[in-house]
Amino acid sequence: DLNLLAPMLALLEERSVTAAAQRIGLSQPAVSHVLKRARIVMRDELLVRSGRSLVLTPRGEELIGEIRWLLKGAEDVFALPAFDPSTDDRTIVVKASSTTAFVVVPALLQLLRQTAPNIQLSIRVIRSGDDGDLFAAEGAHVALLADVLPTAYPRRRLYADRWVVASSAANEALDEGITPELLAELPHVAFDAMPSRTAPYMALEARGLQPRHPVVVDDFLLVPHLLQGNSSSVAVMQGRVADALAGQLSLRICEFPIPLPELGIDIVWNPRYDRQPMRPWLEAMLAEAVA
Numbered sequence: 001d002l003n004l005l006a007p008m009l010a011l012l013e014e015r016s017v018t019a020a021a022q023r024i025g026l027s028q029p030a031v032s033h034v035l036k037r038a039r040i041v042m043r044d045e046l047l048v049r050s051g052r053s054l055v056l057t058p059r060g061e062e063l064i065g066e067i068r069w070l071l072k073g074a075e076d077v078f079a080l081p082a083f084d085p086s087t088d089d090r091t092i093v094v095k096a097s098s099t100t101a102f103v104v105v106p107a108l109l110q111l112l113r114q115t116a117p118n119i120q121l122s123i124r125v126i127r128s129g130d131d132g133d134l135f136a137a138e139g140a141h142v143a144l145l146a147d148v149l150p151t152a153y154p155r156r157r158l159y160a161d162r163w164v165v166a167s168s169a170a171n172e173a174l175d176e177g178i179t180p181e182l183l184a185e186l187p188h189v190a191f192d193a194m195p196s197r198t199a200p201y202m203a204l205e206a207r208g209l210q211p212r213h214p215v216v217v218d219d220f221l222l223v224p225h226l227l228q229g230n231s232s233s234v235a236v237m238q239g240r241v242a243d244a245l246a247g248q249l250s251l252r253i254c255e256f257p258i259p260l261p262e263l264g265i266d267i268v269w270n271p272r273y274d275r276q277p278m279r280p281w282l283e284a285m286l287a288e289a290v291a
Contacts, residue, residue, distance in 0.1 A: 001041065007034040008046075009067045015047060015054045072272060083277035085116035092282065093122045095134060095143040099220045100265055101125070103159075103240045104144060107289035115285075127218070135270040142273075142282065147264035148198065155266035159290040162239040163200045163260055166224060169250040170231045178254045184209035189227060189235045191220045200236045203258045224249055238263060 010020035011031065021031040039046055046060040056064075096104065101123050112119055124140055126149075134143045134151055144158060145151060165178055173186060184204055190213040204211060215226060215233070223235045224245045242253050267283060 001037065004034060004038055004041065005067055005071060007031060008038050009064065009071065011035055011038070011047065012056060012060055012064050012067070015056065069272060073275070083281060085119065085281055087118065088116060088278075089118040089120075090278075091120040091122050092142075092278075093124060093140040095124045095126050095140040095145075097126050097144075097146065097220065099238055099241050100144045100146070102221060102244070103161075103238075103265075104286065104289050108285060111285050111289055134268060135272070139270055139272075141270055141278075143268040143270075144286075145266050145268050147266055151268055153268045153271065155268045158265050158267045158286060160262040160264050162262060163198075163256040164237055164239045164242050165234050165254045165256055166227060166237045166242045166246075166251050167234045167254075168227050168229065168231050169252045170229075171234070171252060173232065174234075174252060174254060178257050180204060180207055180209055180257050183234065183257060184211045186211075186234045187215075187232060188213045189215045189217070189223050189230070189233050191223055192216050192218045198236070199260050199263070200256055200258075203260060207258075224251060227251060
């Protein structure tokens with residue numbers, strides 16, 4: 001009975017038959033009937049008396065978010081105008097790691113200036129310690145997520161990257177190339193999550209090699225800057241970032257000396273915005289940006 005949804009939400013949010021009736025323009029008997037029907041359908045009391053007031057049961061608490069989401073989806077179907085990027089002025093919120101943002105956002109901004117000059121972009125950085133829901137509350141429209149990070153939401157590959165070894169151009173230890181053994185001997189500037197969570201370090205450990213990490217940072221984009229002027233240290237980096245910074249920072253880039261699977265970056269959509277006409281357009285913009 002979909003007619004129950006709007007009055008149910010009013011009841012659960014107001015926690016009062018009288019207030020819910022005033023809010024949605026129904027009589028108190030009609031709202032009382034809704035509560036009776038809802039209790040039967042949901043097999044739960046939903047609202048119970050505590051002194052002079054009504055309080056939500058645990059199931060009632062859960063239903064507030066679920067019904068809000070359902071009604072928002074229905075609103076979108078009937079209320080959303082056709083999407084025209086040339087005139088739209090919304091803010092699009094994208095979650096991504098700092099390195100993924102570094103790869104994607106500059107080209108994406110250029111495309112937006114050309115095709116959607118009034119749209120604003122908000123970037124929210126995904127950090128290594130983040131383990132909550134990608135789209136808590138209203139959250140972001142879309143997340144760009146490394147394939148090694150789990151999520152319950154559907155995902156689609158945006159682009160693939162590779163792992164490389166970066167060092168100062170003055171690092172003479174790499175003049176003859178790099179081997180796994182040499183890589184393990186040299187001091188590393190490391191992103192704090194990398195030694196335990198990424199394929200390069202797991203591949204070294206599988207060979208019994210344990211690199212030293214005298215410098216550990218919590219922002220991946222600090223790593224290449226800390227190699228400047230440091231003629232002995234190396235870092236394991238994502239290839240697209242290293243290639244982009246090599247000329248600016250006088251870095252030497254070597255391919256990782258052990259064959260590794262590619263590092264995938266996936267598009268993950270917030271299900272609240274899954275049906276919006278903006279979605280296929282933004283996916284096309286992202287694909288063109290990383291091309």
